[in-house]
Amino acid sequence: MTTYAARPDQAPETAPAAPPSTATATPAPPALPSHLAGATADEATLRRFLFGLPAVDPVGLEQRSATLATRSIKKASKLAAIDLAISMVDLTTLEGADTPGKVRNLARKALAPDPARPGTPQVAAVCVYPDRVATAADELAGSDVKVASVATAFPSGRSSLEVKLADTRLALESGADEIDMVIDRGAFLAGQYGLVLEQIRAVKAECAGRARLKVILETGELATYDNVRRACWLALLGGGDFLKTSTGKVNPAATLPLVQVLLQAVRDWRDQTGQQVAVKPAGGIRTTKDAIRHLVAVNEVAGPEWLDPHWFRFGASSLLDDLVLQRRAQLDGHYADPDTVALD
């Protein structure tokens, strides 16, 4: 059986997982209700807890998503949604070919997605690999745009915990405000839920007081909605600040039914703990129509409290271009030539 450290605030007799220096920087979160605090006591209890979560019926889930997708968002409600969606974008480049120049370009676009329309909101964050964080942070210094970085041997997560933590530290020390970690899907699919939880907690301990932690579930590799729901709860129990669907490197990535499962998890978590956790679909959302459908789901499944860039993000690159074009169309009454908007 795998053993792992419990949260210091739940089980003070166990050795705290986080170094005291960083742990004291943030106020301790409110204590979890006993059924959640006890859920992580040992591997067997954790497994029972995860398998005690209500199942997800795929037919019903997908039917609800299909119905939500028929919402017709027009006029002022559409423009408000476009502006909000722009402000929720984690503008992302995650290529082997990422150069400092490419990252700088992206950061400038994040600051001014449509310079021809000065009222266009800035995006939420720029998301890059750890070794490009310094460039992005330099370019974005003094602005409200955050620097997010994928760490923990992204995208596969197939390395040692030491390497993953070192990766995280590189990003943090280079100035990342947000860390996008990947869970160990191999461990999850082998039923080693404690190991998955332990790694989330270890990365969280690195981030504590310094950065918000996004936990990437890589839903495309978990394959079933039941698995996705269990992974959501592992991330929540591990102290994730965000549930994130995907790396963007695996298909299917963010679909409406998958995001619905995440939204149900954060809604239930808030109902049970009083803590609000953010959600980030990533990969596959390319059009304004898709983005608005997700916002409708946020509104009606989790609640309007999540309609805020602090609580919901879109991990995307080309989505921003379409949002900008659609924003112009809303304001001008006609569509602009796509070449009037910068590619990156």
Added chain:
Amino acid sequence: MTTQTTDRPAPLSAGWTYAPAPENAAIAAVKDRYLPFVDGGFVEGRGEDAETFNPGTAEVLATVSQSTTDDVDTAVAAARRAYDEVWGPMSGAERGRYLFRIARGLAERARELAVLESLDNGKPIRETRDFDVPTAAQHFFYHAGWADKLQHLGLGAAPRPLGVAAQVIPWNFPLLMAAWKIAPALAAGNTVVIKPAETTPLSVLVLAEVIADAGLPPGVVNVVTGAGDIGSALVNHPGVDKVAFTGSTAVGREIQRSLAGTGRRVTLELGGKGANIVFDDAALDQAVEGIVNGIFFNAGQVCCAGSRLLVQEPVAEEVLAKLEARAQTLRIGDPLDKNTDVGAINSPTQKAKIDELVGSGVAEGAQVWRSSCPVPERGWYVAPTILSHTAGSMRVVREEIFGPVLTVETFRTPDEAVAKANNTPYGLSAGVWTEKGSRAMAMAGALKVGVVWDNTFNRFDPAASFGGYGESGFGREGGRAGMAAYLEDQS
């Protein structure tokens, strides 16, 4: 480095109001006045005109020329002639061609029909557009396929049609009920005289246009208009061979009484008080969706509505809390708005009946939850309502409400769930929510209902038979059983 000062957009966390998104009412091309369809033509009824209303606004939508008993005679005679001379002798393959043509005609006029149905009935455009009209077309497509395959129904080598079918349909799914009735009748080789409900005749009269455009021989389908007296004249007409009725149990009982001993074939699809049974191991989020769909679809004006929620005690509180939160997100209002989830009640009479029954539940001690979603001032609306702490003895649990009103009871064991679910004179539909397949199968065997939905609710398919037990009627519609209701075995 450039740092632009841009306005942060206001987050919508305080609430995001969807702008009205009404479908254009002009698409329905509503005429001032509509005529009955008899013997291949739209002809004046000999009765006084009646008005049909838009339940969403309580305004007059159109006037409809009304048939008299003399017009019923004419229609039945036309149907008899068409049966004897054209439709009866016609080959199945050729009948199938006509049915395919009707199906395509419905699909071509889908948008117009969806808006018209929404205007005349009060149900949301989302339902008419995504359910009523496409499903009506599906019924014609499905039954068109049977027309030349009657020998494969298991009714002998050459099953024979019955003759003239008298059909009376309700106001809750006007076009769809017409399709359910007309398509199998025609596929089997019968001719039809059908009467839509007096509050919702328009979509059926447009279906008559589609039928006329499909070139059906005169008299094969006739539509007469009017209220209960005309329905009664039609079903009791000595010239009809088969009666198919969908509507209230009271009228169904009357029909059965008056037809007893006539030797005429009858199928009745009547009321219901469907149980939606949620076990503690169910996929709860989807069960909540199924409960909502079961009772708030078409504002609960559905004979197979899941109007009684039976929930296992360990999850009762959780389910009720999730259910109320979910029901609060339903958008009530203008049936033509594409974002409306719950539209209007079809008539002030029906609304009064719903209000009266809810009042009785309150008087008998039920706890009431009601959506606080604002309801339009004009028109006939009832906000989604959940009555908890109800007991099996209360009127709201026993009587069909036919509105957006759910009662909630709890149970402890599967046996108790079955006992409670079956403790009703009705027996039309039930839903079972459990992740355990063997339990779902056992429940399906024990429930005295015609339709059991497993981990879903209100799903319809032309290939699946639909019908009830006890006071929910007898006979089946859809599938092979539905075809058999319009045929005589012959080897």
